[in-house]
Every structure is written in C-alpha cells, then in structure tokens.
Amino acid sequence: MSDIIRRDPRAEWIARNRLHPLHAAMQPLQHSWMGPNGVIRKNVHGVGFIGPNGIKRIDRSGAQQGGAAKRTAAIEVQLPLHQVPAPAFYINVVPDMVGGRLSSHDRDLLGLARQLAGNDGAVLAVVFGEHKESAFATAGVDRLLVLDGREFDGYSPEQRVQGLRAVDNQFNPRHWLLPDSRSGGGELGRRFAASLKERPATRVWQIKGDECIGRAGAGREDLARPLPRLILAAAECADPVSDTRHEVLPVELSTSLARSLPRIEDLGAVAVDPAAIPMAEAEFIFSGGNGVKDWALFHQTAAALGATEGASRVAVDDGFMARDRQVGASGTWVTARVYVAVGISGAIQHLQGIGACDKVVAINLDPGCDMIKRADLSVIGESAAILQALIAAVEAYRNGAKRDAA
Template identity: 40%
Template sequence: MSRTRRDPREEREARRLDGNARPRWRLDTPPSSSRLRRDPRREAEAARVPGAARLRLDRSGRVAGTLAPPPIAAEPIAAPTIRIIEAPAFLIAVVPDAPGGRLTPLDRQLLGAARLLSDAGGGAVLVLSFGAVDGLGAAGVDRTVALAAPPGGDPTMRTAELAGLLAALQPRHMLFPESATGGDLARRLAARIGEALFAGAESLTARLATRPAGNRHVEQRAAPPRLVTLAPDAQLPHTGTVHEARRLEAPEIAPAPAHDAILSVEDLPVAADALPLAEADFVVSAGSGVTDFELFRELARALGATPGASRMVCDAGLMPRAAQVGASGTVLEAACYLALGISGAPQHLQGVARCEHVVAVNTDLHAAMVERAGLAIIADAQQVMPALIAALKAESQR
C-alpha cells in the first residue's frame, strides 16, 4: 500500500496554539488526509434563527464548519409533455359534477377510471360538462364539450341533452359519479333511453365491473354496460402525462323541451354554521391557540365557513362535540380547511387527510399541521383573526 502512515502526535503538535498556559489546538486546520473536526457549538450558533423568543435552529443548508454549501445552479425545468390523441378508436364519455367549475375528488377518480378504459384500447376521454371546468388536461382529458346549463338547472333538460349527445357521439361508455347530482342524472338518463345502469361500481375494467351487494357479503360481477356510476374512493385519479383537453363544439341536437311539471329548480342557501362538518366545503377550526371564541365565530361568519374545533377545545367545553374534527370526531372532505392554533395530533391529521387545501396558522414552525398545510402563516392566531376580518371588510367595501 502506498498511503502515508499517519502520525497522530505530529498532527496534534501542528495544530497547537502558541502562547497559552494551557494547551489549546486549532480546530479549523485539517490534518493530513482527514476531514475538518466538527465544532457543535459553533455550528449551533451559526444556525440560530435571529429574533426568535425561543431557541430555533435553521438546519437547512448548514454543513460542518458553519458554512452553507455553494449555491447549485438550478436546472432548467422542461415544459410538460402534452399527450395528443388525434384519431381515437372510441370515446369514453364522463359527466362530472364539477360544482363551480372545479373538479371534486370523486370527479378526478372518475377521470382516472376513464383514462384506464381508454388507454386499454387506444380511445380518448371526453368530458361533457354544463359550463367550463378547470384542470381537465392534468386530470387526463383528451376532449371536452361545454354545454349551456339549462335555465334553473332543470335535470330533465340536462337528461335530454345528454341523451342527444349519447346518440350523436356514440361513446363506448358514459361514466357518472355516484353522488347526489351525478347518480340522479345517470338514473334519469338510463330510464329515458331504456338502457341498463351499473350503479356504484367499485372496480371497472374494459371487460368487468364489480360492486358489493347484500350488505357487502356478495360481489356482483358483470360486463360493464354503456352507463356506469363509480363509487367514491374506488379508483385512483390520473397522475401521469398531461393530456390535450381539446375543446370541441357541441354537435347539433334537437332542443330539449322544458318540462311542464317543473316550475323552477334552484339551490336554497344554507347558513354555513348550520351545515354538518361532513358536508361542508370550507371549514375553519380552532385549537388551543385560540382564546377569543367570539372573534373566532365572527371570522367564520365573515369567511362563510363552517366552524370546527380540535379535541382539546371540545373537551374543554368551548365548542360543541359535533364540531370536533378528527378520527374520533368528523372526517372532512372539504375543499379548504383553515386551522387556527392547531398543532396537528395524528388523530386530527386523519380527519383532514381528504381535504384538498389546508391552511395553517401557528406559532410553531415545526408543528405537524404546518408540515401538512399547503400554506402556513407562522404567527399568533389571536393576531391573525382580527387582521383577516379587517381585510375582508376592506375588500367588501371596494
């Protein structure tokens, strides 16, 4: 071996500091063929976050010797590849709920199932929506047809339009979500055209559709008919390549006559604080960081959100037990969840796992809820609440 043999005594003497009564050694000079000796105190002092009441250390980018590594040049991000299917062999039509032009989690799962059916034989996914819908390309959609919503949202007129499109486009399958709106529309369409409907499918392939029956003691299997509704959490959403989502003009179909028996169809507004947490679309919750609950309720009313709370707050009697969010309370499926002063116990995080967007307000940068959130405000919730109310009032006066 050609490696030079180390002499620890010689290396130690080379690092000795002269002029000291007690022997001291220089730590920032590396011995031969060795690395720098770490100084934990020096590293901790360099990682200290200034201005914090409690000791906080910033561990991002710190290395031994208290120096950050040199910046790495960011690699250029390639533009996403868009998949284009010019001449599909067949179409898989999807009718999502898409309230307010936004895909729900069940809509995304429905599009994931349609994507699997179309990719199995060179087909394309076609979305039939009453109004524009955002994010269709990322959800795996190749074609989209936006239909004009009938006046008053008449379900009979919607059914007539879908029946005309079904006859004009001849898709291999038409998929609906098994929801209050999608399930009703699918059953109306099946009764109108006289075709079978496979409702509540939990497994769907090009050859087989399955669903539970007999209190889930029996599994029914059948070749999937043209009309199918998909149960929640039965399929995974599409997470692959972005698709074209080319917008097409609706084919000419006979106008649907208005239903004489239906005078008007409208959604009656319901106070957000009267909604059950399981049905709420926007929930704001209070944790141990909230002390002024009158201010908290005022913020919930200003935001139009349903108030919730952590288990600690409900145990203290500050909020009703029905407002508890978590595995031992209510599991949410809200589009947005605002957590005020909630650290994020494991049971609470299970309750917000299905929420699409999570916003956390907490003084602890390393809280579990802050890590779960897509947007975090590191501040006292008692100071953030009046600031949000003032900002909402100023916006409403514009």
C-alpha cells in the same frame, strides 16, 4: 439501445417474497387511500424518512402529508404525454364537478374510463357550465366538451339529458360513465338511461372483461351482469390516472341545442346552517385551538365567513367545542377546500387529519410552529386582532357588493 421494456424476473420474485430483505423496497409507495366508507386512511408506517444516523424521523412540517408534495418538490416531474390523434371510439364521462372541480369520485371514474379506452379509444369528458378545474390533463381526459349556457344553470336535469342525447348522436360512444352519487350523477344517469330506453348498471365497483360487478342488497352483496353501454360507477371503482398526462383537446357540438320547456322550476340555492354540515363533507372549515382566547369572537368570525366550525383536541378537551367538531386522526378526517387554523400549533395527529385539504390558512403567534410550515398562507399575529380585521373586511366587501348591485 432497444426501446423494448424487458422484464426483471428477479425483481418480480423479490416483490412477491415477503421474507426477502428487499421486499419493501420493491413495493409501490402508498401513504394514503380512501376506504369503502369514504374515509381517507393513512399508512402511519410509511410516513417519515431515514435520517443520516439510520433512525427513522417523522416530518412534522406536513411535507409528508397527502397533497403537500407540490409545495416541497424542487423538481417537477414531467409525465409522458398520451395522444390519440384519431380515436377508434369514445368513452364518455360526465363528472359531477362539485364546486366546479373534479372530486375524488370523478377521478376514479376517469381512471375507469381510461381502462376501458385502452390505447385506441379516447376519453371524452362532458362538463356542464363554467368550471374551475385545471387538472384535466393529469386526470386522463383526451377530449373536453363544455356545454355552457344559462339553460344548464342550477337544477336542470331535463335540459342536461337533452344535451347528453345530442352528444350521444354525434359521437356514438362505446360506453357512458356517470358517478352513482348524491351530487347529481346518480339522478342524471338514471334519467338519461330512461331517455335512451336502456338499462344501466348501477353502483358498479369493478369491471372484468365483458362483465361488471355492482353492489346490491344495501351494499352487502355483489351482482354480476354483462357490461352495458351506460354505467353508473361507485367510488373507488378504479385507480385514478397518475402516470400519464393527456391532451384535453376541446370539441364542440355540431348542432345547436333547443331550449326545452322545463317542468321543474329551480328556486335557487337554499341557505344551509354551516353548523349542521358534517365535518367530513364541509368545504370551508374555520378551526380553533389552544391559542384562541376569545371564543365569542371566534364564533362571530365563523358566522361572518359562513364557515363550518372545527377545533383541535385541546380545545375540545377544555370544553370549548363539542366532540364531533374535533379535527384530526383521533377525530374527523376532513377534505375541505379551505381550512383556516386559528391558534393551532399543529400536532402530528391534527396534520394527518387535514392532509387532504386543498388550501390551509394558519393564524398563529409562533412563526416556527408546525402548522405554519404546513400552511399555504400564514398570518403571524394576535388572533383577536386578526379576527376583528377579518370581520371588518368581510362586512366592507359585502356592503360594496350591495352598493354595486343597487
């Protein structure tokens, strides 16, 4: 058998012909995507499955929701390994790594770097400090350089620019890619460009050959310019890597970095009221529904955990929570890393709204409700007793940490 992949003209013609009966079967499945405003959109017609009697059914357990396939898949697909033993050049990427993990913006950036690298180049990810990410291989990273040290802790743009200068001198990459975001990538990229005395391309959302297109005029116009070496890319600049896995070989700097005298003093993190955090940006959401009987205890638990409060539509309609706290398809689509649902049965609109959450914890009396099926961790019991025990556990943990510090 030959290893040459041959085209199927008939299949390509069916994929282009919308009137053909097999047109839908030839299209790639895409149940969710992020819109230009950062809101995750869902294809409601793509959710569900065909039953034995030919009728389309909707899986209310959440298995059809985004990010849930990893809990229901019986067989793990092993992606082909992409290796670059001797890279002809490097494409360097500096992800934001908010919370120590790759964000959706970072994955888009790595997808763009993968396009620029092709088959001969390697994507080198430069990460500052400790991280918690374990999916660099499926995100498109061929080489990983971790610049760890106390000098990179907190807000240290001057020291980070110095570290990037050392990486630039050693690897001489063809392109530098940084996210044009408010999480640090936009500022670091502009500082790095000033240090190199180069003019970067900002808010880039598309690259065609030797030309890049960026947003200008408050996002109302497109500006085309020759592709520079330093690129600050916007969200959705490219599709994330999804069909290959990579080696993620660790690399190190050949020279040690000297600690620079910072002109900016980092005074530490500022306490933020969780209630002031928008629902779409919150990473820890404590949400209540119709099963919550003691709302004062619910607010007390959320304050003890330092979580942003959310609610189901039933709780909002009953007046227990404000309308801007509603989670779901008819409210706010959330992307929290931890979502705790207290007394929420799990309507299909609510499950759609939390489809992109990383970890879901359900507290409910009904072990057969849809939220329990969707959750990664479930606690069956009366919500009031569970919340009181949770507050006691948090206080005991904090008191123990204070004694250890003393």
